[in-house]
Amino acid sequence: MPFSAASAAPSVCAPLPVLGRDVTVPLVTGGEVTYAALDYAASAPALQRVWDDVAAYAPYYGSVHRGAGYLSQLSTDLFENARATVAGFLGCREDDQVVFTRSTTDSLNLLAAALPADCQVFVFETEHHASLLPWKDARVTYLDAPRTPRQAVETLERALADRDPYGPALVCVTGASNVTGELWPIKELAAAAHAHGARIVLDAAQLAPHHPVSVTDLDVDWVALSGHKLYAPFGSGVLAGRADWLRAADPYLAGGGASRKVTRRADGGVDVEWHDSAARHEAGSPNVIGVHALASACKALTEAGFDSLVAREERLIDTVRAGLADIPEVRILSLFGDDAPRVGVISFVVDGWNSSHFAAALSAEYGIGVRDGLFCAHPLVRTLLGSDPQTQGECGAPEAAPGEKSLNAIRVSFGAGTPDEHVERFVRAVRELVADGARWSYRTVDGRCVPDTSA
Numbered sequence: 080m081p082f083s084a085a086s087a088a089p090s091v092c093a094p095l096p097v098l099g100r101d102v103t104v105p106l107v108t109g110g111e112v113t114y115a116a117l118d119y120a121a122s123a124p125a126l127q128r129v130w131d132d133v134a135a136y137a138p139y140y141g142s143v144h145r146g147a148g149y150l151s152q153l154s155t156d157l158f159e160n161a162r163a164t165v166a167g168f169l170g171c172r173e174d175d176q177v178v179f180t181r182s183t184t185d186s187l188n189l190l191a192a193a194l195p196a197d198c199q200v201f202v203f204e205t206e207h208h209a210s211l212l213p214w215k216d217a218r219v220t221y222l223d224a225p226r227t228p229r230q231a232v233e234t235l236e237r238a239l240a241d242r243d244p245y246g247p248a249l250v251c252v253t254g255a256s257n258v259t260g261e262l263w264p265i266k267e268l269a270a271a272a273h274a275h276g277a278r279i280v281l282d283a284a285q286l287a288p289h290h291p292v293s294v295t296d297l298d299v300d301w302v303a304l305s306g307h308k309l310y311a312p313f314g315s316g317v318l319a320g321r322a323d324w325l326r327a328a329d330p331y332l333a334g335g336g337a338s339r340k341v342t343r344r345a346d347g348g349v350d351v352e353w354h355d356s357a358a359r360h361e362a363g364s365p366n367v368i369g370v371h372a373l374a375s376a377c378k379a380l381t382e383a384g385f386d387s388l389v390a391r392e393e394r395l396i397d398t399v400r401a402g403l404a405d406i407p408e409v410r411i412l413s414l415f416g417d418d419a420p421r422v423g424v425i426s427f428v429v430d431g432w433n434s435s436h437f438a439a440a441l442s443a444e445y446g447i448g449v450r451d452g453l454f455c456a457h458p459l460v461r462t463l464l465g466s467d468p469q470t471q472g473e474c475g476a477p478e479a480a481p482g483e484k485s486l487n488a489i490r491v492s493f494g495a496g497t498p499d500e501h502v503e504r505f506v507r508a509v510r511e512l513v514a515d516g517a518r519w520s521y522r523t524v525d526g527r528c529v530p531d532t533s534a
Contacts, residue, residue, distance in 0.1 A: 092383060092390075092391055094497060095388075096496070097123075097125065097127060097310065099114065100498070102114045103446075104446045106445070107443040107444060107532075108518055112445070113446065115445075115447040116448050116496075116497075116501070117497070118490075119492040120257050120424045120492035121308075122308065123288055123495075124496055125311060125312040125372070126310040126375075126376060126495075126496070129312070129372050129379060132371065132372070133312070133371060139154065140154060143155040143367055144158075154367055157367065160374070161371055161374035162357070165373065165374055165377055168292075168377035168378075168381060169293065169319050170292070171320070172295055174321075175319055175321060175322065176319070176320070176322040176325055176357045177357060178317070178319070178325065178360050179315065179316070179357070179370050180315075180317065180360075181366070182305045182307070182314060182315075182316040183209050183283075183304055184209040184213075185316050186303035186316050186318035187209055187213045187280070187318075188213045188331075189318055189331045190249075190301060191216070191217065192216075192329075193324045193328035193360075194214075194217055194328075197218070198217050198218070198246065198247040199217065199249075200218065200219045200220070200249050201219075201220045201222060201235065201249070201277070202220075202222065203231070203234075203252060204222065205258075205456070206252070206253055206282065207282065207284070207456050208455045209282065209284070214251075220242075224462045228263065228264040228415060228419075235250060235268055235271050247278075248278070249278050249280060250268065250272040250278070251279075252265065252280075253281075253282045254282065254285065254286030254287075255285040255286040257285045258424070258456050258459050258460055258463070258488075258490065259414055259421065259424065259463070260422045260424030260492070262422070265281055265297050266297050269299050278300040279299050280299065280300060280320070281299045282304075283303065283304045287309055288308050288309050289389070289392060289423065290422065291385045292304075294319060294320060299320070301318060301320030302317075302319050306369060306372060309373065309377070310379070310495065311369070311372040311373045313368055314369055315366055315369035315370050315373045317373070318360075325357075325359065326355050331360040331362075332363065335362060336362045336363060337353055337358060339353060340352040396423055396425070398506065399505065400417075402510070403425070403427060403506070406509060406513055408429050408431065408432075409427050409428075409429055409513070410427060410430070412426045412488060423492055423493040423494050424490065425491050425492070426463075426489065426490040427488065427489055428489065429489070429512075434452075436521055437451070438489055443529075444508075444517065444518055444519060445505075447501075447504060447505050449490060450489070450492070451489050452487045453487055453488075454488075461486070491505060
């Protein structure tokens with residue numbers, strides 16, 4: 080399996096310093112406690128190193144590419160150096176393009192807009208909506224959830240073998256599930272795609288913060304990721320990979336920066352010559368600070384060393400999984416089984432509890448922030464819960480009162496900045512809530528379970 084632990088045990092590092100590590104929050108039962116941020120899969124806290132780099136640059140902020148002044152030139156150099164940093168972090172090939180976007184969702188929508196005519200897209204139902212939904216103008220084949228990595232490869236091979244072999248095709252697959260944290264066999268899926276004349280894009284939003292990602296080593300055609308999951312603040316993202324489809328497509332946004340030359344025609348219209356570089360899809364004034372932050376995060380993770388980061392995270396994963404396994408009322412959600420390699424993302428349900436109620440109690444009574452709901456991966460969560468695929472639900476908590484059954488789960492997620500105490504407190508809190516119940520009353524307000532403070 081790719082991304083499996085190395086045979087030699089690497090050293091385990093300390094948690095990386097992140098913003099908010101000393102923030103205290105009030106408890107509904109009285110007093111305060113240091114906040115345990117265990118919702119990394121939604122947005123990871125920014126690394127202190129990243130924030131310091133942004134603060135150091137902020138006084139020198141200037142518009143890029145179109146300014147003659149010193150600050151504009153400095154900002155342009157910083158922006159393009161960030162592109163090179165990200166390309167190195169992702170192991171890009173020499174002729175790959177790195178396009179800066181707002182997020183993974185934005186990156187995949189950009190690629191969807193650049194698909195050749197009559198392209199067929201293959202995507203598993205297990206994908207996050209960012210990977211599942213952008214392909215509205217293509218012929219899409221949705222693949223059933225596999226139950227083993229081998230079955231994932233075989234399912235894709237069968238689907239590709241049945242397609243029209245003469246048209247373009249794209250496979251979109253996640254690197255690590257945002258619901259179960261399980262790692263997917265990306266290298267094998269890429270080989271299957273290429274063997275059948277298809278290309279593949281990797282959604283690395285949940286993978287890149289936890290494991291090294293190399294476009295070259297994995298042999299994927301594109302990779303998409305988000306800065307806000309990679310310990311960088313601000314709205315930045317990346318689409319990196321092969322340039323030909325991007326160069327052939329109309330600009331994702333039309334405007335300044337994407338155009339190389341604009342002239343008036345005799346008939347009163349305009350002719351436009353677009354850039355062939357990444358600028359073709361980066362119209363408008365770019366998010367320079369966000370890009371700088373993303374590149375800083377790439378440098379910080381590289382310097383910390385993924386071997387040490389992975390070793391420490393696997394220890395935290397073992398702590399959480401072992402603790403939850405000791406509680407009979409808890410069921411951990413999984414596609415590939417207990418032995419599957421995974422990142423620090425674990426979803427579960429608790430017998431007799433509405434998941435929104437449970438998450439609210441963790442927050443209000445223990446100062447622990449987790450997520451409940453369907454995690455913008457509705458088909459996958461419904462499959463894991465064994466529910467009717469047609470049952471309605473929302474990304475957040477559905478309308479269900481405390482104690483009522485709801486179609487949602489609880490997700491705990493962590494990473495490079497998580498102290499041991501946070502996961503230990505989480506396991507202890509789950510055990511106490513299951514054994515003793517909540518110490519406070521809760522009610523549903525606007526679809527969310529909240530402490531009842533009316534008394």
